Amino acid sequence: MAEKNFMVKIESLEKYFGEDVERVHVLKGVSLEIPEGSLYTFLGPSGCGKTTTLRCVAGLERPEGGRISIDGKAVFASGERVYVPTNKRPIGMVFQSYAIWPHMTVFENVAYPLTIQRRPKSEIRRKVEDVLKIVGLHGLEDRPAPKLSGGQQQRVAFARALVNEPKVMLLDEPLSNLDAKLRVQMRFEIKALQRRVNITTIFVTHDQSEALAISDQIAVMHAGRLIEVGTPHQLYSRPKRKFTATFLGLTNLIEGKVLDLGADSRPGKIETAKGVLSFIPAAGLAKGQPAVLSIRPEHIQVHKQQPQGLENVVEGTIKEAIFMGDAYHCQIAVGDLLLAVHTHPFLSMNPGEKVYLHLDPQSCNGLPAEDVEGMDESMLGV
Ligand SMILES: Nc1ncnc2c1ncn2[C@@H]1O[C@H](COP(=O)(O)OP(=O)(O)OP(=O)(O)O)[C@@H](O)[C@H]1O
Numbered sequence: 081m082a083e084k085n086f087m088v089k090i091e092s093l094e095k096y097f098g099e100d101v102e103r104v105h106v107l108k109g110v111s112l113e114i115p116e117g118s119l120y121t122f123l124g125p126s127g128c129g130k131t132t133t134l135r136c137v138a139g140l141e142r143p144e145g146g147r148i149s150i151d152g153k154a155v156f157a158s159g160e161r162v163y164v165p166t167n168k169r170p171i172g173m174v175f176q177s178y179a180i181w182p183h184m185t186v187f188e189n190v191a192y193p194l195t196i197q198r199r200p201k202s203e204i205r206r207k208v209e210d211v212l213k214i215v216g217l218h219g220l221e222d223r224p225a226p227k228l229s230g231g232q233q234q235r236v237a238f239a240r241a242l243v244n245e246p247k248v249m250l251l252d253e254p255l256s257n258l259d260a261k262l263r264v265q266m267r268f269e270i271k272a273l274q275r276r277v278n279i280t281t282i283f284v285t286h287d288q289s290e291a292l293a294i295s296d297q298i299a300v301m302h303a304g305r306l307i308e309v310g311t312p313h314q315l316y317s318r319p320k321r322k323f324t325a326t327f328l329g330l331t332n333l334i335e336g337k338v339l340d341l342g343a344d345s346r347p348g349k350i351e352t353a354k355g356v357l358s359f360i361p362a363a364g365l366a367k368g369q370p371a372v373l374s375i376r377p378e379h380i381q382v383h384k385q386q387p388q389g390l391e392n393v394v395e396g397t398i399k400e401a402i403f404m405g406d407a408y409h410c411q412i413a414v415g416d417l418l419l420a421v422h423t424h425p426f427l428s429m430n431p432g433e434k435v436y437l438h439l440d441p442q443s444c445n446g447l448p449a450e451d452v453e454g455m456d457e458s459m460l461g462v
């Protein structure tokens with residue numbers, strides 16, 4: 081079988097900022113592989129090192145250790161003393177403050193990277209026209225930049241990054257300057273644009289819904305480390321780490337001790353304060369060890385009568401039920417444990433009412449109690 085083609089490969093990246101006592105370890109051995117043509121997102125809370133990783137790929141930061149290659153060629157390798165400067169790397173960039181030049185027209189803005197390279201006028205015209213068509217700004221060539229809407233300015237920034245025909249696009253929170261509605265609309269545009277051009281794209285965001293909506297793959301980062309990589313579906317439905325389960329969407333965590341890991345088609349068993357529950361174990365769990373069970377609010381079914389013949393049923397009392405239009409968002413107390421539960425809006429949910437909750441074993445993910453050695457609960461923000 082042919083080896084999968086990775087456009088960007090990052091190996092054991094180490095980055096520090098500051099000197100002496102001020103010195104902080106910002107990237108702690110980050111390794112990842114970005115398939116050609118994919119939209120790959122770095123997701124994580126503020127300060128986890130997303131921008132720093134991206135800037136290392138761009139050559140705007142010099143790491144202390146590790147290796148980065150683009151399209152099979154090393155652009156940084158600490159051991160081999162390789163360091164390719166930014167302007168020699170095959171990349172295009174759009175940052176949060178995408179700063180298109182206000183004194184220039186759309187055409188001049190997009191042409192700029194080629195103009196400074198003194199390319200022939202005919203080539204510049206052809207390339208600029210091509211990318212303006214791709215981003216849907218054809219016909220607006222002579223419009224002064226300030227007379228564009230926020231979304232159009234954003235597209236100018238994309239066109240300018242694309243005009244040099246880079247192999248990789250680097251986008252650092254490119255939508256965060258836009259208002260909420262336009263932001264959501266631009267998600268679709270970026271995704272469609274990326275598909276059309278089929279360009280390998282690294283997208284940085286701290287917004288989990290943006291990451292879910294747009295990505296082929298997501299790398300979840302925390303405190304300078306890579307926690308987990310997967311498709312939006314994998315990370316949401318079958319997270320392997322507690323941090324992923326809590327950072328991507330809402331989840332309920334129930335602590336316990338593994339009794340049995342189960343087998344291929346048979347769920348495992350975990351002992352919790354709410355009884356023995358069936359669950360699907362993640363890799364790394366061991367019999368007799370502590371674990372947490374993660375179940376999403378929409379995967380808990382509420383029954384008014386005790387259901388017969390079902391595993392994983394617990395009794396609870398509705399504490400709060402908020403009508404959201406498309407669902408009820410409830411808090412249901414199971415003894416001292418408060419579970420978030422989302423139910424169908426047609427099912428009436430009354431505070432004080434006793435209910436039975438079915439925690440479908442297939443949706444109960446058993447995860448290691450601790451994500452990374454030395455990482456405590458407060459660092460995980462759970
Ligand atoms: N030039 C710098 N000098 C010193 N520390 C820095 C520098 N740039 C970043 N840092 C620190 O490195 C860490 C990672 O920063 P980075 O900008 O990569 O985070 P981020 O994940 O992009 O966060 P955000 O979502 O807020 O943009 C932070 O603790 C930050 O304070």
Ligand SMILES: [Mg+2]
Pocket residue numbers: 130131132
């Ligand atoms: Mg950042």
